Amino acid sequence: MVGYAPYVEALGDLLGRQKVVTSGMMQEAERCRAALEQARAGQVVALISSGDAGVYGMAGLAMEMAAAEGFAVDMEVIPGITAANSAAALMGAPLMLDSASISLSDLLVPWEMIVKRLEAVAAADLVVALYNPRSRKRVMQLEEATRIFRLHRPGTTPVGIATAVGSEEEQLVLTDLDHLLQQEVGMRSVVVVGNSSTRMIDGRMVTPRGYY
């Protein structure tokens, strides 16, 4: 089992006598290489991501690295429940119809491209799940995203903030575009911005399918 320490810890009872290799944050490449090396040595290796390993996770990196560094190992991606979907389930049903997922982290994608994407999906009335919305050092991005959405959607547009879903610190805030920036949002949060038809129904955030 190879993974970021908190993710491996979260396995709880599922961890038996497997050999465990953990590493800290921001050491993704190193972690991935450790997994590939163990696999090449004949071990059956699980490289753990939170959510879905194929969504802002380790699956793609493992494939890139295997090709670039010559690790000829078999790989299988086991899909998981991505953060947008577990957050949405807690909020109600905001992702019922067309939607987009956009990460506000400009570590791997240039900020200009992220802005272009935000403008496109805001104008096309898509419900949007924002990954990595804010960190201690990265505050401007969520402000800018909110400004872009406000150009295309009323301030009363429902917004959900789900933080640390599935953990003991799980928190849910249902608010709207005009009040989003006053809320606590961090690295473990997913922010879902509704579209023109999303509304609050009995305390839940729902994008109706149009039956009513």
Next chain:
Amino acid sequence: MVGYAPYVEALGDLLGRQKVVTSGMMQEAERCRAALEQARAGQVVALISSGDAGVYGMAGLAMEMAAAEGFAVDMEVIPGITAANSAAALMGAPLMLDSASISLSDLLVPWEMIVKRLEAVAAADLVVALYNPRSRKRVMQLEEATRIFRLHRPGTTPVGIATAVGSEEEQLVLTDLDHLLQQEVGMRSVVVVGNSSTRMIDGRMVTPRGYY
């Protein structure tokens, strides 16, 4: 247990002595109402969707109907692995970064809005998962979507078609925009269209995170 018959059947061993209420395709409202009636009568009811009930599924409809028709019942959404994610896992790792999900079915969303969304996400270089890409009666929509993507992306852009994922009929085709329309695509297919950085790596469709 309330659900479309094939979904309930797919439960297999998980089905014990629960009371089962099934119904055919296109009877979603009826099925939902049956679930709400059973719940109001004091039963603990599971309303089954395939994939994630909150993504083109039954969760939102149940909430809309409960409010509109006065069913005061407790509801919890259990998130699942949505079709885009299970399809992506089979293809490789195409959804690693920002992406959109768009349904080509114009049953509940006007076709003009779907076109607007396709144009927006194609221009913003998002990887896109197309739900309900084609049916026997609905062929034009995938042709039009392909035309729109071709305006913004080269014909060699990788495209994955995953059909009936997780079933015995599971099928995977990896092709490109220029050859998409020659492939078999049906109601059980999800089509994933890569963006400008998506590429084939050792037979897998990957959107690189930019480490290499």
